[in-house]
Amino acid sequence: MTGVNTRVGAAAVAAALLLAGCGDSGGDAADGAGSGTVRVVTSALAASVDPMAELSASYLRSVGAAEGLMRIQADGSVAPELAEKVEATSPTVWTARLRPDVTFWKGGAVNAAAVVASMERARAENTLAAGLLKDVTVAASDERTVTFTTKEPAYSLPYALAHYQLVVHNAASYPAGSSGTDLATADLTGPYRITGFESDRQMVLERNDRWWGGTPGLAKVAVRKVADPQARAQIALSGQAEIVQDLPTDRAKELAAAPDMSLVAKPAANTVTVYLNPSSAAAPALADQRVRRALAWGVDRQEVVNLATNGLSVPAPSWLASNPAFPDAANQGYTRFDKATAERLLDEAGWTLGADGKRAKSGKPLTVRLLTFGAEAATGEVLQAQWGRLGIDVQVRNVESSLINQSIETGDWDAVTQAWTTLGDTPKLIAAQIGPDGAANHGRYTDARIPGLLAQAAGAADEAQRTAAVYELNKLVAELAPSIPVHPRVLATGIADTVTGFVAHPLQYENIVQPKMTLG
Numbered sequence: 001m002t003g004v005n006t007r008v009g010a011a012a013v014a015a016a017l018l019l020a021g022c023g024d025s026g027g028d029a030a031d032g033a034g035s036g037t038v039r040v041v042t043s044a045l046a047a048s049v050d051p052m053a054e055l056s057a058s059y060l061r062s063v064g065a066a067e068g069l070m071r072i073q074a075d076g077s078v079a080p081e082l083a084e085k086v087e088a089t090s091p092t093v094w095t096a097r098l099r100p101d102v103t104f105w106k107g108g109a110v111n112a113a114a115v116v117a118s119m120e121r122a123r124a125e126n127t128l129a130a131g132l133l134k135d136v137t138v139a140a141s142d143e144r145t146v147t148f149t150t151k152e153p154a155y156s157l158p159y160a161l162a163h164y165q166l167v168v169h170n171a172a173s174y175p176a177g178s179s180g181t182d183l184a185t186a187d188l189t190g191p192y193r194i195t196g197f198e199s200d201r202q203m204v205l206e207r208n209d210r211w212w213g214g215t216p217g218l219a220k221v222a223v224r225k226v227a228d229p230q231a232r233a234q235i236a237l238s239g240q241a242e243i244v245q246d247l248p249t250d251r252a253k254e255l256a257a258a259p260d261m262s263l264v265a266k267p268a269a270n271t272v273t274v275y276l277n278p279s280s281a282a283a284p285a286l287a288d289q290r291v292r293r294a295l296a297w298g299v300d301r302q303e304v305v306n307l308a309t310n311g312l313s314v315p316a317p318s319w320l321a322s323n324p325a326f327p328d329a330a331n332q333g334y335t336r337f338d339k340a341t342a343e344r345l346l347d348e349a350g351w352t353l354g355a356d357g358k359r360a361k362s363g364k365p366l367t368v369r370l371l372t373f374g375a376e377a378a379t380g381e382v383l384q385a386q387w388g389r390l391g392i393d394v395q396v397r398n399v400e401s402s403l404i405n406q407s408i409e410t411g412d413w414d415a416v417t418q419a420w421t422t423l424g425d426t427p428k429l430i431a432a433q434i435g436p437d438g439a440a441n442h443g444r445y446t447d448a449r450i451p452g453l454l455a456q457a458a459g460a461a462d463e464a465q466r467t468a469a470v471y472e473l474n475k476l477v478a479e480l481a482p483s484i485p486v487h488p489r490v491l492a493t494g495i496a497d498t499v500t501g502f503v504a505h506p507l508q509y510e511n512i513v514q515p516k517m518t519l520g
Contacts, residue, residue, distance in 0.1 A: 039242050040512060043225065048181060049183060049194055064190050064191050068167045083098055096148065106170065112144060122165065129166055136149070136151075154427075191216035202223065217515065237258050261497060268489045273484060273486065277411075282414055286368070294343075299486060308381070319433060320470070328471060332475050371396075371404050376419075498519055500518050
């Protein structure tokens with residue numbers, strides 16, 4: 001125990017120095033409550049002030065910098081944001097009426113032409129945005145009206161417009177070839193505008209006096225990245241920040257009992273999933289569906305939840321199980337731990353168990369390299385032990401998410417953990433997982449049944465038919481086993497008692513800084 005305490009203490013001291021060591025550009029901690037500054041500590045920060053850059057839009061939205069035409073509410077419903085209303089005028093045409101007198105930070109009008117330019121830049125610059133806008137034509141009908149015309153009926157388009165990757169930005173302010181870290185290019189609409197930025201380290205935001213929704217509740221927001229989860233816990237416990245996100249679940253009891261703060265912890269509307277590469281040269285066994293299904297059956301999800309999340313999450317037997325709008329998804333997929341089935345499938349695939357407790361085929365051991373990110377390190381360690389009991393040698397490394405993305409791009413990967421959002425435009429989100437060009441279909445899995453089911457899920461006139469298709473797609477994902485669902489991420493956030501207006505949200509990028517939040 002001494003070693004653990006020493007490491008935590010050193011990390012906390014380093015974090016304390018980091019929090020206190022800068023002036024205005026760094027969001028100095030001395031401003032405190034009297035000035036209306038809220039100090040936020042997170043495990044990750046936007047890589048760029050350009051929302052179309054990788055690993056940026058969701059973080060910009062989370063701190064009150066970015067907004068979309070629509071927004072998903074805490075109860076999972078969708079509501080207008082920059083749009084006054086969005087309505088279907090036919091099965092293939094949606095009309096968005098913009099709020100009057102909305103401006104970007106620099107003063108330019110958020111009119112129909114600006115929204116169209118934002119959408120088209122998103123389509124061109126970002127793969128996920130392109131998927132959300134696939135077969136969607138965007139046009140300005142008049143100064144305040146944007147029309148979205150779909151190739152086929154798309155009844156869930158409002159959810160797509162609420163996705164963080166379609167936040168509205170001034171496309172003209174982000175020139176081609178810009179670094180993405182030049183603060184002068186930033187031009188969004190949120191209640192808090194960025195006034196200081198160091199990529200992947202810190203961000204300072206100040207009240208946007210032009211904001212269409214009135215006067216935001218805080219004068220200033222100072223956001224810092226602190227990678228060490230134990231250091232974040234110490235920061236929360238010592239009151240060095242008013243909001244501390246991604247707190248380690250192994251400190252949950254201590255944090256919940258701490259004075260002058262509250263611990264808000266709940267499973268998120270996403271699923272921590274192990275994505276598998278069937279083209280891996282290092283782990284060719286993953287090309288065999290039987291091996292992938294064996295890995296899925298060989299996960300004791302309740303044990304993972306108990307050990308890796310301190311019981312704060314719940315098992316996810318299927319990818320969609322973390323979406324509150326589809327409760328029956330919790331009864332699909334890998335609803336139990338079935339070691340016998342896993343062993344049988346591995347035997348059928350020719351991976352026999354040796355006297356040393358390891359599986360091999362043609363003299364080669366069954367090995368899998370697993371890359372995890374952030375708090376998923378604990379999940380990876382439990383999976384390593386569980387799959388090890390099946391005779392599989394799992395080598396786990398916890399790395400930055402950028403390295404995971406890089407490994408996927410180069411093809412040099414076997415298995416990675418990611419947690420994609422499940423709440424939103426469900427047909428598009430599932431298409432991202434299993435569609436032929438899906439942004440999360442890293443292994444490029446395919447099946448002849450997918451296109452028809454996707455079309456039914458998005459375009460069937462009857463809601464019951466759309467729902468049935470979503471469930472069939474979710475079942476198909478489990479059957480093909482391109483990835484292995486484990487559990488939703490835990491949104492564990494420490495909130496100082498001086499903060500009012502914080503609303504817990506099932507989407508991580510919606511629940512840090514909110515417009516009407518105040519600091520007493």
